[in-house]
Amino acid sequence: MTTDFHTEQSRREQDLTDRVVASFDSCTNPRLRLLMQSLVHHLHAFIREVRLSEREWQAAVEFLTAAGHITDDRRQEFILLSDVLGASMQTVTVNNEAYGDATEATVFGPFFVEDAPEIAIGGDISGGAAGEPCWVEGAVTDTFGNPVAGARIEVWEADEDGFYDVQYDDGRTAARAHLFTDTEGRYAFWGLRPTPYPIPHDGPVGRMLEATGRSPMRASHLHFMVSADDHRTLVTHIFDRTDALIGSDTVFGVRDSLVKDFESMPAGTPSPDGRDLDGAPWWRVRFDIRLAPATTAIDTRH
Numbered sequence: 001m002t003t004d005f006h007t008e009q010s011r012r013e014q015d016l017t018d019r020v021v022a023s024f025d026s027c028t029n030p031r032l033r034l035l036m037q038s039l040v041h042h043l044h045a046f047i048r049e050v051r052l053s054e055r056e057w058q059a060a061v062e063f064l065t066a067a068g069h070i071t072d073d074r075r076q077e078f079i080l081l082s083d084v085l086g087a088s089m090q091t092v093t094v095n096n097e098a099y100g101d102a103t104e105a106t107v108f109g110p111f112f113v114e115d116a117p118e119i120a121i122g123g124d125i126s127g128g129a130a131g132e133p134c135w136v137e138g139a140v141t142d143t144f145g146n147p148v149a150g151a152r153i154e155v156w157e158a159d160e161d162g163f164y165d166v167q168y169d170d171g172r173t174a175a176r177a178h179l180f181t182d183t184e185g186r187y188a189f190w191g192l193r194p195t196p197y198p199i200p201h202d203g204p205v206g207r208m209l210e211a212t213g214r215s216p217m218r219a220s221h222l223h224f225m226v227s228a229d230d231h232r233t234l235v236t237h238i239f240d241r242t243d244a245l246i247g248s249d250t251v252f253g254v255r256d257s258l259v260k261d262f263e264s265m266p267a268g269t270p271s272p273d274g275r276d277l278d279g280a281p282w283w284r285v286r287f288d289i290r291l292a293p294a295t296t297a298i299d300t301r302h
Helices: 002-022 030-050 052-070 077-084 087-095 204-209
Strands: 134-144 152-156 176-180 188-194 221-227 234-239 263-265 282-286 289-291
Touching: 002 030, 052 077, 052 204, 052 263, 077 087, 077 221, 176 188, 221 289, 234 289
Parallel strands: 134 282, 134 289
Antiparallel strands: 134 188, 152 176, 152 221, 221 234, 263 282
8 A cells, every 4th residue: 555655656746747848848949948858857856855845845935036136236146046056166167178287167256347457467456455465477378388378367356355346335446457468478467365255145145054054255266267269268266275265165166276375475575576565575376377279168059
């Protein structure tokens, strides 16, 4: 009797899944059909595996509704949700296949801004943002070591208080810029030593992290986006090896290959470009970037 009951229950559950999957059979876009049918398979499998209660499902709907209510032009709660579940990082991983020793990609984050000011090599991206000065240098090459001249490098970071310029209400542009590599693929600029900061955690995603005993903190990092003709655009960060949060970055963005040594330079140490630092201490870090060829990008369009 018990066996028959469980057999019938399983048949009913599977029959529902099959009917929902079949409802997308007539979709003429093969990629969309695949996405929807696979989503149904996995969503129904999750519900069946955990024996989701109706109360739990209602709580999930309320959570998503709250995420929608707090989302606006400046705050994207669904990106935060994707980030803390590792979905953003997994999508990055899938779409940036390993290629030789090409520099690894990581999450884009919500704070990139188009049309950041251009600086010359050796220029300063800080724009008055608070923080300890840091000299960042390196070279951009292909995976054979050939220099990539004229590569566009976008860089952006938080200030020492853990805020990006767009999180202030005064319209400032600070701690972001773009520059181009020279004929040997070299680049250099003054930025700020990165500091850790929390993702916005005053909404439903923050409450989820608190309920599950997770921290909202991101490890210290400096953002890069590097693009050049015939090469795959790279979105990545570098991380400070001394940061205690390296192993617990809340969006899972840390790659071992992107953890770098930020070297402390004592007060009075001459700067690489002769800049007058008023006798203050400063930092330096080197980040050499290798770009994969453009043909290694995954194209899922149909």
